[in-house]
Amino acid sequence: MIADVRGEGIPLIAVHGFGVDHRIMLPLEGWVPERGWRRVYLDLPWAEGAEDTGEKTSREVADRVLAEVRQIADGGPFAIIGNSYGAMVARHVAHTLAEQCAGLATLAGAFELDRTKRILPPREVVLRDAAVLALAGDARNEFEEMAVVHTEQALRYFERYALPGIRGASLRVLARLNASYTDAYAPELGATGPFRAPALHVFGRQDHVVGFADAFPFTEHYVRGTFAVLDRAGHNVHLEQPEAVGGLVRDWLERALSVVSAV
Numbered sequence: 001m002i003a004d005v006r007g008e009g010i011p012l013i014a015v016h017g018f019g020v021d022h023r024i025m026l027p028l029e030g031w032v033p034e035r036g037w038r039r040v041y042l043d044l045p046w047a048e049g050a051e052d053t054g055e056k057t058s059r060e061v062a063d064r065v066l067a068e069v070r071q072i073a074d075g076g077p078f079a080i081i082g083n084s085y086g087a088m089v090a091r092h093v094a095h096t097l098a099e100q101c102a103g104l105a106t107l108a109g110a111f112e113l114d115r116t117k118r119i120l121p122p123r124e125v126v127l128r129d130a131a132v133l134a135l136a137g138d139a140r141n142e143f144e145e146m147a148v149v150h151t152e153q154a155l156r157y158f159e160r161y162a163l164p165g166i167r168g169a170s171l172r173v174l175a176r177l178n179a180s181y182t183d184a185y186a187p188e189l190g191a192t193g194p195f196r197a198p199a200l201h202v203f204g205r206q207d208h209v210v211g212f213a214d215a216f217p218f219t220e221h222y223v224r225g226t227f228a229v230l231d232r233a234g235h236n237v238h239l240e241q242p243e244a245v246g247g248l249v250r251d252w253l254e255r256a257l258s259v260v261s262a263v
Contacts, residue, residue, distance in 0.1 A: 001050070001068045003043040010079065010102065010260060011072050012037040012253070013093075015065060017084025017108075018181070019174060021047035021165030024083060027157070027238055031246040036257055037079075040072055044086070046177070048168030057180045058085070058113060062092040062187075069093050077260045079103035079253070084210060084235065085110050087201075091187040095195060103256025104222075105200040105249065107238045108207055112214040114182040119213040124206045126232050127151065139163055148206045148234035157239040188221045198255035199225035202245055204233030226252065 003022040012032065014025035022041035032039060043050040044061060055061045069078065079102050082090030087109025094104035112118045129150035136143045136155055143158050188195075199222040203212035212229045219227055228248055230241050238245040 001042050001044075001065070002040060002072075003047070003050075004039075004041040006039045006041075007032070007034075007037055009036045009038045010077055010257070011040050013040045013042065013069055013072060013078060013080045013090075015042050015080065015082040015086035015089045016044065016047075016165065017086050018177075019046070019166060019169050020162055021050075021168065023165050024161045024239075025081070026161055027242055027246070028081070028249070030242075031249045032253060033250070037253065042068065044089075046170045046173035047165065048170075052170065052173050056176060057183060058088065058177065059092075059183075059185055061177065062089045062185070065089050066093050066096055069097065073097070073100055076100065077102045079105070079256045081105040081107070081249075082109065083107045083238070087111070088113060088185060088187070092185075094197075095187045095191045098191075098195060098197070101197055102259045103198045103200075103252060104195065105202075105252050107202050107245065108204060108210060108235050109201060109215065110210045111186070111218065112210070113185060116182065118211050120208050120211040121206060123208045124148070125150065126206060142166055146209070146234060146236050147240070148204065148236075149232050149240050153242075154236075154240045157242065158236065161239060162236060186218075188218050191221070194221045194223045195225070196223055197259055198252055200248055200252035201225060201227045202237055202248055203227075203229045204235060204237035204240070205229050205231045206233060207235045207237065209235040224255070
């Protein structure tokens with residue numbers, strides 16, 4: 001399940017979304033301080049080259065990641081960040097290991113897994129640019145499906161961080177898990193109390209895939225949580241607004257590190 005490990009220090013575990021792989025989380029490398037954090041990138045069962053261990057439900061996937069994190073953290077502190085579907089997984093881990101978890105962050109997090117119940121904004125492209133779409137070549141369909149802003153930077157980030165995972169994903173594994181994808185699972189509902197470590201939840205204002213409004217009922221659950229909804233950003237919020245997201249992530253990591261230092 002571990003796809004890549006970089007740096008030294010407290011484990012910072014990154015969990016990607018549905019249908020992509022760990023590479024979509026690699027922009028973290030530009031946001032994490034040089035010292036203090038050992039970045040551990042996970043690949044979920046559908047990722048190219050990952051082992052398929054037969055999970056059939058989202059809860060089973062989350063429990064498998066939980067077991068992996070227990071081994072990685074080895075009883076010590078850690079932080080975890082999840083993107084989209086991976087946000088549900090990260091929240092499950094953070095709530096289960098709340099005494100160890102120094103921080104939780106989500107990017108375009110799916111707070112409502114049942115697609116029929118999500119509160120979504122209408123599909124909107126804020127910045128259209130035919131020249132950028134032409135540059136996309138054979139990646140145009142995949143890029144255009146998600147892109148909210150047609151800029152060359154957003155395209156290059158998509159090609160580098162998202163497209164390889166999309167094209168390498170196992171359709172067989174995705175189909176098996178998709179059959180039970182809409183089974184609702186909100187880790188907060190089973191928690192014994194609010195999450196007290198520093199938290200960050202970042203959303204795209206134009207995210208037509210998971211939206212942002214479904215997270216609002218949980219704001220009181222994160223007593224040290226920052227909730228940010230960024231304009232000119234969709235489901236690939238951290239690829240379309242890397243500077244803004246990077247600043248928020250750095251702030252979150254500083255807050256999380258202060259918790260560890262105070263112990």
